[in-house]
Amino acid sequence: MRVRFWGTRGSIATPGPGTNHFGGNTSCVELTTANGDLLIFDCGTGARQLASELMAHGKKAIHANILLGHTHWDHIQGFPFFTPAFIKGNSASIYGPEGSRGSLHDVLAGQMEYSYFPITLDQLPAAITYYDLTEGIHSIGGVRVAAQFLNHPAMTIGYRVEADGVAVVYLVDHEPFSDELWRAGAEPGRIESILHEGDRRHAQFMADADLVIHDAQYTPEEYASRKTWGHSTYDYVVQIAAAAGVQRVALTHHDPSHDDPFVADIERRARSLALERGMGLDVFCAYEGCELVLEPRSTLKPFVTAAPFQASVAQRHFHILAVDDQPDTLTMIVRALEQDQYAVSKATNGPEALRMIEERMPDLVVLDYKMTGMDGMTVMKTLRAKPETQHLPVLMLTGMTDEPSTRAGFEAGVTDYVTKPFSIPQLTARVRACLARAQPS
Ligand SMILES: [Zn+2]
Ligand SMILES: [Zn+2]
Numbered sequence: 451m452r453v454r455f456w457g458t459r460g461s462i463a464t465p466g467p468g469t470n471h472f473g474g475n476t477s478c479v480e481l482t483t484a485n486g487d488l489l490i491f492d493c494g495t496g497a498r499q500l501a502s503e504l505m506a507h508g509k510k511a512i513h514a515n516i517l518l519g520h521t522h523w524d525h526i527q528g529f530p531f532f533t534p535a536f537i538k539g540n541s542a543s544i545y546g547p548e549g550s551r552g553s554l555h556d557v558l559a560g561q562m563e564y565s566y567f568p569i570t571l572d573q574l575p576a577a578i579t580y581y582d583l584t585e586g587i588h589s590i591g592g593v594r595v596a597a598q599f600l601n602h603p604a605m606t607i608g609y610r611v612e613a614d615g616v617a618v619v620y621l622v623d624h625e626p627f628s629d630e631l632w633r634a635g636a637e638p639g640r641i642e643s644i645l646h647e648g649d650r651r652h653a654q655f656m657a658d659a660d661l662v663i664h665d666a667q668y669t670p671e672e673y674a675s676r677k678t679w680g681h682s683t684y685d686y687v688v689q690i691a692a693a694a695g696v697q698r699v700a701l702t703h704h705d706p707s708h709d710d711p712f713v714a715d716i717e718r719r720a721r722s723l724a725l726e727r728g729m730g731l732d733v734f735c736a737y738e739g740c741e742l743v744l745e746p747r748s749t750l751k752p753f754v755t756a757a758p759f760q761a762s763v764a765q766r767h768f769h770i771l772a773v774d775d776q777p778d779t780l781t782m783i784v785r786a787l788e789q790d791q792y793a794v795s796k797a798t799n800g801p802e803a804l805r806m807i808e809e810r811m812p813d814l815v816v817l818d819y820k821m822t823g824m825d826g827m828t829v830m831k832t833l834r835a836k837p838e839t840q841h842l843p844v845l846m847l848t849g850m851t852d853e854p855s856t857r858a859g860f861e862a863g864v865t866d867y868v869t870k871p872f873s874i875p876q877l878t879a880r881v882r883a884c885l886a887r888a889q890p891s
Contacts, residue, residue: 458703473737543590
């Protein structure tokens, strides 16, 4: 299997003398299998150069499988310049997460309206098909591809590709679920010791991979003031990848404000962290033009998941109960959820929430942790003690980011634990992920 990086920059293209080495084009990675399947992760501005290369040296009829993690600009802006799509006889299958606002086709068509671009999506001569993906195992080309949600302020999925006896995992853009990675008292460096269920799931998804391509936009110092923006730091990536037994990590989605010496310094710091912890992990910062050939391994373990197929969320209607004693927060949550077309009820305290759940079972409860009178944790425990609400999805909202509170939340059975301050798109993406994972009743 061959992997080539065509775009390694995050947020916005950043050309210029300061970014010559690591590159100024936004996210785009090409993966080719021994059978000749072409998979393209993201279509940032790097896709233009990849397109020229395919036109010059590719097959006569090009079939591209384009796997979009999400549809923020820096992941789709290169698509209107993907020249194979302008040739009749070529074809493309485009994949992206279900549950963004509008279908994948509509979102991509939006950036090609006449106000922005002279040719509309539907005028492209190549045969293009669109697939709104759910979490689970998919077959793309001749390749087994697992998809799993990431933590980003938009519906975003990570991809795990298993082919040619290797596993390559693409995890861009993603932010840690929790400030604390390890559970107190547990041995750090092991998947089982990861505190937040989301981070643990993230580690399991990359387990044993030959190559992980991961967002590492910020330094730990920068991250402190950029929480909820949806990006990772090298130290999170190195620690989680090492715990997952990953062989090699490519850090990518470099921040536009980071010039070459700055990114080189991140690489040095990441390597010394890996070395210092005795992790045996090969880590580097991806650069434009970087090409890797991955040799097959007989010991590759395929990724298995409890729910290999997920029912489509788009076809279902959901009722959500939002519970918060702060009127402003409650109004904000309700408004955001209603904009996403959910039926929303609200309660301002624990006893009221329990009464409402008894009267009409919601599909999900968004529950504040700290409330006067009965707190969220007591509501949670009451729900889990009853058979009819034992499995009711509960997303807990909390300002308590410390290890004991997070652990207590998961021990009480929360489905997800979102810390304040959160942003609206981050909350709605996490709500969507909870609902997608809940099986239809
Ligand atoms: Zn991005
Ligand atoms: Zn993004």
